[in-house]
Amino acid sequence: MALLQIAEPGESAAPHRHRLAVGIDLGTTNSLVATVRSGLAVVLNDELGRPLLPSVVRYLPDGSCAAGYEAQAQQAIDPRNTIVSVKRFMGRGIKDVPYREDLPYRFDEAPGMLRLQTVAGVKSPVEISAEILRTLRLRAESALGGTLVGAVITVPAYFDDAQRQATKDAAKLAGLPVLRLLNEPTAAAIAYGLDNGAEGVYAVYDLGGGTFDISILRLARGVFEVLATGGDSALGGDDFDQRIFCWILESAQLAPLSVEDARMLLTRAREAKEYLSFHGVAPISARLTSGEIVDLRLTTETFSEITRTLLAKTLQPVKKALRDAGLTVGDIKGVVMVGGATRMPQVQRAVGDFFRQEPLNNLDPEKVVALGAAMQANLLAGNRSTGDDWLLLDVIPLSLGLETMGGLVEKIVPRNSTIPTARAQEFTTFRDGQTALALHIVQGERELVGDCRSLARFELRGIPPLVAGAARIRVTFQVDADGLLAVSARELGSGVETGVVVKPSYGLSDDEIAAMLKDSLAHVKDDAQLRALQEARVEAERLIEAVRSALAADGDLLAADERSRIERGLLGLHNAAAGENRRQLVVAMDDLEAETKEFAARRMDRSIRRAFAGRNISELAGDLSLAKSGEGA
Amino acid sequence: MPVAPASRLMSGREPLDLSTDFFSLFALPRSFRLAAAQLDRAYVELQASVHPDRFAAADDSARRLAMQWSTRVNEAYQTLKKPLARAKYLLHLAAHDVADENNTLMPADFLIEQLEWREAVAEARAAGDHHELEHMHHRLQRELSSRYDELGDLFDERQDFVEAADRVRRLMFIEKLLADLDEAMAACDA
Structure with missing residues (x-):
């Protein structure tokens, strides 16, 4: 690989080359990869010209796996080893999975992040997602003809720390340097805002396959500022399929199904949902392995009726986000619709009625997130010049808290704080000679620890032994621009940096990731060592x-x-x-x-x-006449 | 009002580091009354030069520094933007800390008034009376606004930090009440 010549001191650097960077929308149902070519964001298609990659991974007995359409085609035949919607499992325990009795998978009974037993061994959702990312990386590298500098990977704005960390770990396994984790609605706002020169306050309503986000942003020249965000990380188009599936079972009076039949009927349910976006009635017919025949007609009216509560569930976070932003419906200049599930007419109607305006649909709701991510990746890779760039100010979606006496939560970082952000808190010892201290970090808005998500337990070690109450330990909670938390601690008296041992509740330890990395390299086709050298170069x-x-x-x-x-x-x-x-x-x-x-x-x-x-003095000295007591009024 | 911080900064003599006070950071005069638009503009300009996104392709130490600076700028902005936080910060700079929890000695009439407010909020919340809650919200905001005006006089004209600290303690009660009101209104919406 040719390296650039080093410039002589004083000599100005040659204009740098275009660095290869991509944006990846790692979706519940489908994933995409996009890049900026000749100043234009484009989705990179596969060799057959297809933009989407179904987020489906099938494991085979020889330990290898297939991702995408190939895997999707086999899901009815081999449902146990064909993992769909794995995004719903990221950073989640087995008890968090809704309708898991309807799923064909064999879950491993273990604490922490759930695992799936496949014919190729036990797999973590992180490894499964990594297969999707790896497929997209290879697609991008062959399309662009080089190794990537990095990727911006999008996550639902409402993803908690464990879900974000799992996504970043998956990228690591896939050999993808992460430039940034970007919130999906924010990515959409970038694509929409830049394409339309939009200014003012906009709402992004993002209903994907398995997640729902609402973000309120202020768009001004060169600045994208997220004012508030909210959502439900377990609500999406999949749930509409599930409602149809249940309706089929009820209407056709079916006996308990085999996993193959269940998977097939879920597919029929999804097809019916998509059909209803353009027709008044959807026929649903299938022949089950038992020989039973399903022959039903689902009308738009019935569909609206059985999914009404799902729509209402999306409007609660919308109201909350507006309140958090201190705004009302009248302040919203436009509503950008994102996610394949927003194609459903009843979603369009419900959103239009709520905001009292026609939602904006002039961007492809399935591609807009990947395109925005590509634009941000291009910016972060340093391919844009100063003055031709923008500033993105995003927020943390859920409050971070600390478990205190009696199982109560003390909020440390409130939700909707602009990131990066940090809070420091002082602790002391309660026993003579105590050298360690345990902290339990949770995420959520409720007052009881049991009602919030457990993120991690941190153990501080190496506190100098002193009498009880004499040690003063300052713990800093730092949330970075990816929305990820890091904890550091220092004993103030001695200045000793105390070691922090992290035990993630639903995450992977560094050792586990290293083991997975080794394991994954055993099965990939490209030479691992050459690959590592190339990445280092x-x-x-x-x-x-x-x-x-x-x-x-x-x-x-x-x-x-x-x-x-x-x-x-x-x-x-x-x-x-x-x-x-x-x-x-x-x-x-x-x-x-x-x-x-x-x-x-x-x-x-x-x-x-x-x-x-950059500012002149008169400007700085001026408008004191405007001085008021700020925003208190 | 002196504008020394701005000119000092631009002359480049004042060392600028992570411990620079928030007003100097934004090149604003150290006062309670401030022009919100000017603060907003300074905030965006500063973030534009320190935000981690500017250093995504830089080396590790630059990235770490960018995160620290950007974090600091966010903290500074949040502190100066909200009048109560700004007032507390001014007191802190003047070494008149409010002693948040220890000093809760308040005149009886003020406490009784607060108690009455609180009961009224609880009642309206129980009755699901959104209209009444909204009405109280307006009244409380008007009261806050005039109290902050007075606080501006204490800080900027009279430099009476002792009296200001006392007013700030009361404002903490009222802001808490307003937050409770917001929560009650949210509960009624749900």
């Missing part, structure tokens, strides 16, 4: 470019010796990248990172000063 190239452009822009912040140390690091990395030793490459990267640490801090400082210098 891309990473090295990214770093070299980042440092070079930093030197070109702000090299004057460095003393001569500092600069020469960085130049030496660059050269070392450049040479390591030309070699075949991945280990050496990683060490060279670490060395360069260490040399640029102080430089990064100075650059950040300058960048902030520039933000001020």
Whole structure:
């Protein structure tokens, strides 16, 4: 792989190449991958010209697997080993799965994130999702002709920490560097806003296969600001299918079904739902393995009747999000419809009635999320120039809390806080010589621990032994731009950084991920070592470019010796990248990172000063006459 | 009102780091009354230069720094945007902390008034009287607004931090009441 030439000191860096980055919509029913080509966001089709990849994975006895249409075609024949809608299982325990008795899978009885027993062994939802992501990665790499710098992967805005972390872990298993986890409605807003030059407050109503999101955003020139978000991470088009399925069972008076028959009737139910988007009546006919014949007609009226409560369930979070944003229906300039399930006429009607306006449907509801993600990926990869970019301010969907005495929750980070965000809290010991402290973090809005989702138990170790109450441990809860929580702790008296051991309630430990990574490499066709080396080279190239452009822009912040140390690091990395030793490459990267640490801090400082210098003094000094007591009124 | 922080910042002499106070960070004068539009603009400009999205392709240390800075800017914005948080912060800067929980000694008439409000909210909530709740909400907001006006005088004209701290303690009660009212209205909607 050719690396860029290192510019001589003082010489300006050559305009950097277009970095290959993609946006991935990892959906419950279907997934897509998109990229920006010649300034235009496009969905990348498979070799048969199909944009969608059904989110279906089938495991085979030899340990291999197939994802997409091929797997989908076999789901009625091999339902136990063909996993559909795996997104519903991400970061979830077995007790969280609704209608699991109707599902054909064999679940592993274990605490934590659920697992499925397949003919190829026990699989975690993270591994299954990774197969979908891997398929999309390969599609993108063959379409774009190179290794990807990274991907923006979308998640439902209402996904909690465990579900987000599971998605990020799946990307890791699939060999995809994650530039950002992006909320699906936000991705849609980016695509819609940029395409239409929209300004004002918009609502994004996103009803996908298995999740529902509502986000309220303020769109202004170059700024996308999420004001509030809400939703239901277990409500989607699948539930409409399920209602039809139950109606079939009842109407045809069927005896208990085999798993194959159940899977087939669920497919018929979905087809009927789709048919009703364009017709008044849908015929449903099937011959079961028992020889029984199903022959029914589902009318639009009946369909509306049996799904009325589902629609009402989407409007509750809508009202809550509006309230959280401090807005009313009258403030909403437009309602962007996202997700295949919004094609249903009764959804369109219900949303139109609620917002008292026609919903906006001028973007393909199935592609808009992937397209927005591709635009954001292009931005994050650094393919856009300053002034031709935008700022995205997103929020955390659910409050983070801490278990306190009596099973109560103390809120640490309230929902709808703009991310990244952090809160610090002080704790003390209650026993003499106590050296460890346990914290239980939950996510949700309720007051009792039992009513919220357990995220993780953190154990702080290495607290200096002191008398009870003397240690002062400052625990910082940091939520990053992906909406993921990290916890760090420090004893204030001694300044000792205490170790934090994380036990995720519904997540995977680092060891488990490492084991899965090893396991997955045993079955993939591409050479794992070559792949790892290639990924490290891309990473090295990214770093070299980042440092070079930093030197070109702000090299004057460095003393001569500092600069020469960085130049030496660059050269070392450049040479390591030309070699075949991945280990050496990683060490060279670490060395360069260490040399640029102080430089990064100075650059950040300058960048902030520039933000001020952009405004003139009279502007800053002015409008004090406007001064009021803020928004208290 | 002096605008020293802004010019100092731009002259580049004042060291700017993560411990810079929130007003200086946004180049705003340290006062209770502030122009919301100016704060909003400064916030967006600052985030545009420190947000992690700007450094997604940068090296680890730059990414970590961006997260810290962006977090700090968010915290600063939330603190200055809300009048109660801003007032508490001003007191903190002037070393007059409100002592949130310890100092709950309030005049009896104020406490009785609060109790009456609270009962009225509970009653209306039990009766599902959305109209009454909304009416109370309006009244309470009017009261808050005039109390914040007075607070502006105390901070910006009279620099009376002791009296201001006392007013802030009362405002904490009223803001809590308003939050309860919001919750009651939400419960009626559901």
